[in-house]
Amino acid sequence: MSEQIENRVIGLLRIIGVIFFLGVAVFPFYWMLLASLQPLIQTLQNPTQLWPTQIDFSAYVKVWTQFKFGRFFRNSAYLAMLTMALTVAFSTLAAYAIARLRFRGRSFMSRVILLIYMFPAIVIATPMYALYTKLGLRNNLNGLLLVYLAQTLPVGIYMLHSYFKTLPPDLEEAGLMDGCSRLGVIWRVTLPLSAPAIASVSLYTFMIAWNEFLFAFLFLDSPNSFTLSRGMMQIANNVNVSQQLTMAAAVIATLPVILIFLVFERHLIKGLTSGGVKG
Amino acid sequence: MKRQESSSRLRTSITLAQREERLAYLLLGPPVLLIAGLILFPVAWNGWLAFHSVKLLSLRQTSWWELDATWDNFIQVFSHPDFWPALRTTLVYTLSSTLLTIALGLMAALLVHDRFPGRGVVRSFFLLPYVAPVVAIAFAWRFILDPRGILMTALINTGILDQPLNVLSQSPWAMFSLVAFEGWRFFPFGFLFIVARLQAIPDNLYEAAKIDGATPFQRFFYITLPQLKLVLATLFLLRFMWTFNEFDDVFLVTKGTGGTRVLTMKVYDFLIGEFNVGAGAAMALVLFAVLAALLTVYFRWYRRLEAEAD
Numbered sequence: 001m002s003e004q005i006e007n008r009v010i011g012l013l014r015i016i017g018v019i020f021f022l023g024v025a026v027f028p029f030y031w032m033l034l035a036s037l038q039p040l041i042q043t044l045q046n047p048t049q050l051w052p053t054q055i056d057f058s059a060y061v062k063v064w065t066q067f068k069f070g071r072f073f074r075n076s077a078y079l080a081m082l083t084m085a086l087t088v089a090f091s092t093l094a095a096y097a098i099a100r101l102r103f104r105g106r107s108f109m110s111r112v113i114l115l116i117y118m119f120p121a122i123v124i125a126t127p128m129y130a131l132y133t134k135l136g137l138r139n140n141l142n143g144l145l146l147v148y149l150a151q152t153l154p155v156g157i158y159m160l161h162s163y164f165k166t167l168p169p170d171l172e173e174a175g176l177m178d179g180c181s182r183l184g185v186i187w188r189v190t191l192p193l194s195a196p197a198i199a200s201v202s203l204y205t206f207m208i209a210w211n212e213f214l215f216a217f218l219f220l221d222s223p224n225s226f227t228l229s230r231g232m233m234q235i236a237n238n239v240n241v242s243q244q245l246t247m248a249a250a251v252i253a254t255l256p257v258i259l260i261f262l263v264f265e266r267h268l269i270k271g272l273t274s275g276g277v278k279g
Numbered sequence: 280m281k282r283q284e285s286s287s288r289l290r291t292s293i294t295l296a297q298r299e300e301r302l303a304y305l306l307l308g309p310p311v312l313l314i315a316g317l318i319l320f321p322v323a324w325n326g327w328l329a330f331h332s333v334k335l336l337s338l339r340q341t342s343w344w345e346l347d348a349t350w351d352n353f354i355q356v357f358s359h360p361d362f363w364p365a366l367r368t369t370l371v372y373t374l375s376s377t378l379l380t381i382a383l384g385l386m387a388a389l390l391v392h393d394r395f396p397g398r399g400v401v402r403s404f405f406l407l408p409y410v411a412p413v414v415a416i417a418f419a420w421r422f423i424l425d426p427r428g429i430l431m432t433a434l435i436n437t438g439i440l441d442q443p444l445n446v447l448s449q450s451p452w453a454m455f456s457l458v459a460f461e462g463w464r465f466f467p468f469g470f471l472f473i474v475a476r477l478q479a480i481p482d483n484l485y486e487a488a489k490i491d492g493a494t495p496f497q498r499f500f501y502i503t504l505p506q507l508k509l510v511l512a513t514l515f516l517l518r519f520m521w522t523f524n525e526f527d528d529v530f531l532v533t534k535g536t537g538g539t540r541v542l543t544m545k546v547y548d549f550l551i552g553e554f555n556v557g558a559g560a561a562m563a564l565v566l567f568a569v570l571a572a573l574l575t576v577y578f579r580w581y582r583r584l585e586a587e588a589d
Contacts (some may be wrong), residue, residue, distance in 0.1 A: 120524030
């Protein structure tokens with residue numbers, strides 16, 4: 001009897017809880033979209049109105065062309081895609097070496113890689129700023145790319161190396177017996193088996209590079225090399241810029257990463273579940 | 280032992296083991312070089328910078344290997360009137376954000392644990408705060424929390440407040456806002472960890488408890504919570520570490536105003552505000568040392584917990 005009551009209370013609490021959490025998680029995104037789409041005067045005069053009475057895309061056009069967010073978007077995409085591709089390529093090879101090949105320093109490597117990942121960006125920020133100033137690499141997208149790679153490679157190697165260790169080595173050995181080279185085995189056997197892990201590493205590193213703020217903010221000075229994060233600081237510090245424009249910029253920066261996340265998430269879960277059924 | 284035999288001057292035919300080793304070094308080469316150059320070297324150089332009077336403007340002339348060290352930067356750091364308040368602020372901010380993040384993550388995980396229609400979609404939406412670019416969401420929060428923004432207007436309209444509060448730059452509200460932002464942005468991280476652990480708890484534990492007449496709340500406190508102890512402790516460790524080192528969120532949401540000036544903001548103040556590279560490096564080193572000391576204490580306790588779980 002009391003069990004039933006308790007169950008019913010819990011069921012009710014769950015519904016309320018889910019709605020509450022959903023609302024809180026999504027609301028800032030909804031508000032961002034709303035403020036970017038309705039004329040500024042409505043946001044200011046009637047802040048609590050949650051449904052736009054008038055839709056106005058002009059902020060997006062202005063931000064994209066006049067404030068050069070088209071350019072920033074290309075810079076961000078260039079950095080994020082290159083960071084992703086190079087991280088996946090290099091960390092697959094390195095992770096394979098740590099997981100499968102015998103060499104001196106192997107156990108050291110597998111232990112130290114996670115430690116390096118733990119190094120906080122702010123501790124590296126001062127010397128990196130000094131180093132890049134000294135070398136004249138600030139304000140250079142490729143200079144920033146190197147910084148991002150140094151941040152993402154440890155994560156990528158760590159994730160892939162622990163995944164490779166779960167794969168049975170028999171298949172690779174069969175490939176080697178058949179006269180495949182090591183690299184051939186990695187390409188034909190290991191990579192296809194690791195698709196889910198590679199998808200998650202790709203998604204993760206893309207996200208890190210796309211969202212990165214600190215180094216982009218410290219290093220980039222000229223608008224031609226701005227990323228979206230850096231461009232948002234510029235637009236927000238400009239006193240003549242309205243909330244509407246800032247939020248349009250925020251939507252431009254947020255939307256791609258959310259879309260990619262929603263698409264990839266399905267693949268990820270699919271990959272993980274089918275791998276689990278077969279495993 | 281094998282390796283020694285094989286390397287005994289049989290140069291003409293390299294053994295399989297040697298070949299494997301060479302390939303390993305080749306594959307590891309590029310990442311190791313990058314990480315050494317852009318993480319390990321900067322960390323080491325940070326140590327050097329901390330003991331030298333280096334200003335940004337004189338940086339290009341500064342020799343890399345000068346040896347006359349000085350404690351000046353550390354004296355500047357410790358004698359700065361902001362230092363001790365900033366250390367206290369950092370601890371308050373880190374501890375409350377970490378606890379809130381884990382509490383919210385635990386609640387969200389428990390809500391989504393059992394199957395219900397739309398569960399997958401709900402789970403995806405829960406993860407959104409964690410994947411969005413911090414700059415974009417920080418500015419959205421700033422506008423929402425603005426004295427003339429939606430939240431304050433709603434609170435005044437409903438009669439809860441007479442006057443709008445400046446929750447972004449007034450003490451203690453600024454700290455509440457910042458901690459709320461952290462809880463919002465990082466609860467998905469705790470959520471992911473806890474959901475995975477929840478799924479691994481064997482069902483028969485719950486069934487046995489049900490047969491014994493345990494109520495749902497009893498089942499939570501006597502089965503779920505003990506099973507989650509280790510993952511909660513791990514989460515605490517990770518979140519504590521990262522929040523302690525968090526710069527972006529503080530810089531973007533409250534800009535360090537209203538009693539939210541944390542130690543990482545001091546690194547930035549020295550580096551960009553005063554162009555004092557040496558003091559910035561010293562501040563970063565102090566930050567790192569404080570964190571390392573705290574983690575050492577934590578690890579002692581964590582090891583015991585881990586041993587119990589085994």
